Amino acid sequence: MPNETSSFDEMYAAHYGDLTVQLYAYFGDRQEAQDVVQEAFCRAYARWRTMSRFDDPVAWVRRVAWNLAVSRWRRKRTVRTFLRRQRPVEPQVDGPDPDRVALIAALATLPDTQRRATVLHYLGDLSVAEIAEREGVPAGTVKSWLHRARQSLAGQLAGPPTSTSPKEIS
Amino acid sequence: MTDELGKRFADLRRDTLGEIVAPGAPKVRSTVRRRRGAAVSAGAGFVVAAMLLGAGLGTRPDAGGDYSAGSPAEASSSGGPPVMPEPTGSELDPVRAAGGLLADRSKTPTSINATNGVVYPDYENHLNDMPADTYRFRFFCVGAGTVGVVVKQGNSGDTVLGAGNATCAAGHPAPLELEIHQPSYGYLRVFASGDARSNGRAGFAFEFLSETGRTGFGPSGPPYSFSPSPSN
Numbered sequence: 060m061p062n063e064t065s066s067f068d069e070m071y072a073a074h075y076g077d078l079t080v081q082l083y084a085y086f087g088d089r090q091e092a093q094d095v096v097q098e099a100f101c102r103a104y105a106r107w108r109t110m111s112r113f114d115d116p117v118a119w120v121r122r123v124a125w126n127l128a129v130s131r132w133r134r135k136r137t138v139r140t141f142l143r144r145q146r147p148v149e150p151q152v153d154g155p156d157p158d159r160v161a162l163i164a165a166l167a168t169l170p171d172t173q174r175r176a177t178v179l180h181y182l183g184d185l186s187v188a189e190i191a192e193r194e195g196v197p198a199g200t201v202k203s204w205l206h207r208a209r210q211s212l213a214g215q216l217a218g219p220p221t222s223t224s225p226k227e228i229s
Numbered sequence: 230m231t232d233e234l235g236k237r238f239a240d241l242r243r244d245t246l247g248e249i250v251a252p253g254a255p256k257v258r259s260t261v262r263r264r265r266g267a268a269v270s271a272g273a274g275f276v277v278a279a280m281l282l283g284a285g286l287g288t289r290p291d292a293g294g295d296y297s298a299g300s301p302a303e304a305s306s307s308g309g310p311p312v313m314p315e316p317t318g319s320e321l322d323p324v325r326a327a328g329g330l331l332a333d334r335s336k337t338p339t340s341i342n343a344t345n346g347v348v349y350p351d352y353e354n355h356l357n358d359m360p361a362d363t364y365r366f367r368f369f370c371v372g373a374g375t376v377g378v379v380v381k382q383g384n385s386g387d388t389v390l391g392a393g394n395a396t397c398a399a400g401h402p403a404p405l406e407l408e409i410h411q412p413s414y415g416y417l418r419v420f421a422s423g424d425a426r427s428n429g430r431a432g433f434a435f436e437f438l439s440e441t442g443r444t445g446f447g448p449s450g451p452p453y454s455f456s457p458s459p460s461n
Binding site: 072076 | 234235237238242248249252254257258344358415
């Protein structure tokens with residue numbers, strides 16, 4: 060049932076941070092993530108009279124933010140690759156938490172689909188079925204992406220090899 | 230590693246959330262107002278802009294000036310949660326009338342990405358979640374004058390999928406109808422440019438109706454039959 064009293068400010072306050080974290084993990088660039096999420100909320104507000112009647116306007120904002128992120132990522136991938144080659148030590152090493160830097164760096168090495176699935180699963184709290192619906196692929200494909208991503212991340216983060224089979228992913 | 234990985238992501242979320250300073254919903258509002266204002270002033274000039282501002286279009290009635298950037302704590306102090314106000318003004322009657330001409334989604338779920346608004350000389354809408362399909366695009370204009378409409382593929386470029394002129398009329402205007410074939414999932418842009426008689430006065434509404442019946446209005450709002458880019 061449409062929620063006629065949806066509050067834009069409430070939605071913004073409740074979801075800006077989480078969406079930014081997800082896209083930060085995807086981009087590896089927090090400012091870029093903040094820009095994308097802010098733009099998604101601008102687009103939502105521009106049509107808020109319609110959107111406020113959606114059952115779940117956050118889903119719309121999330122999708123717009125991710126679509127914007129994917130578009131930006133594709134456009135900038137070449138530039139990023141070049142910069143990485145020129146400057147192998149990323150400025151993020153100055154950050155307060157080396158574990159976070161390592162995780163972001165490890166995520167950046169994953170193929171787009173694996174990285175997106177991983178972020179949506181671990182940071183977006185989406186189930187395999189929800190990711191599959193969002194990506195338009197079978198659930199088994201998502202399980203495979205997550206399995207391979209976890210194996211890759213496990214190796215890069217110096218943890219023990221993963222023993223989790225794809226079927227164990229909920 | 231599963232638990233370890235989960236913990237790492239939880240730490241990432243916690244630490245990052247602690248460092249993020251949201252620009253704030255007021256900044257969103259001021260951005261949207263600025264964009265709308267730019268669109269208005271680009272074609273209609275100060276007079277129309279002043280009229281819209283005077284009518285309160287797109288502004289919060291309880292906010293007199295611009296919001297400052299980076300001030301997330303400025304959200305409403307009026308108690309109840311703030312919502313985007315329904316603008317008031319004589320130009321909104323045709324907007325509502327135009328919106329009323331759109332298909333009823335409860336009966337026509339194949340109507341997607343519908344919206345309505347005041348006719349501007351430089352209206353532009355980017356639809357970023359348009360599934361690949363063939364659509365009947367309907368554009369209504371309530372009022373007087375005409376509106377030039379162009380539908381382009383993608384988020385940039387000049388690939389025109391359809392174009393025509395909508396003739397405005399009071400009551401029940403005949404819609405401009407175009408067949409639009411969206412070749413792949415993604416962006417689609419709608420441009421609408423009113424003439425001197427329609428700008429700032431007439432109301433428009435448009436919708437896309439899936440001709441194949443494949444695409445519908447999803448339970449959460451956006452179309453649900455999309456098929457994003459192929460996997461890596």
